[in-house]
Amino acid sequence: MKQAPHQTDRAPYHHGDLRAHLIETVRLLVEEKGADGFSISEAARRAGVSSAAPYKHFDDRNEIVRAVALGGIERMRQQMDDAAQAATGDEMAAITALGMCYAAFARREPGVFRLMFGLTKGHEEDPELQARGDACFDVVKREVRAVMPPGTPEAEIERRGYMLHMFVHGHAFLEIDAKHDLNLTTEQEEAMMSDISHRLMR
Known part of the structure; x- marks a missing residue:
């Protein structure tokens, strides 16, 4: 690292x-x-x-640390959006790209990644933090919506997006905490992300 x-x-x-x-x-x-x-x-x-x-x-140390977390969330959202927009391949390519981007961000900025989620307690009392987090998840929901049948209820879009997030978030933390020894190549990680994308979007 x-x-x-x-x-x-x-x-x-x-x-x-x-x-x-x-x-x-x-x-x-x-x-x-x-x-x-x-x-x-x-x-x-x-x-x-x-x-x-x-x-x-x-005003204090907490405020500057919060600013770092907010900047991290915005960078991740922009990178996720760019990755999804640039994705090519099958219908799940954009969702696969989101997973790869998320894990790559965690490896590139592990301290900030941990900080972003360490500040989520009480986020309902921090409208800006909540809004930026929601904006990241909106990128995921947009791509889920694009591959689901027309008319899929929004609750189902949310559910599928959450399942995707559960997987990639767990994978990202296992990566930065060195809690597995798979030694995945980029190609292997991408194949895994694609597999999960196809399974969860069925």
């Missing part, structure tokens, strides 16, 4: 979008140390700004 580069020296910040710079710095720290493994003062030092600078844009 590729780790974020370790930075030990202060990297002076000169200009630009400080809020975005801080979020990216914290994202790298999350990948390196986990969501609970660093302080705001360390993030400021890594970003090359004063320890007070983050508080010009964020």
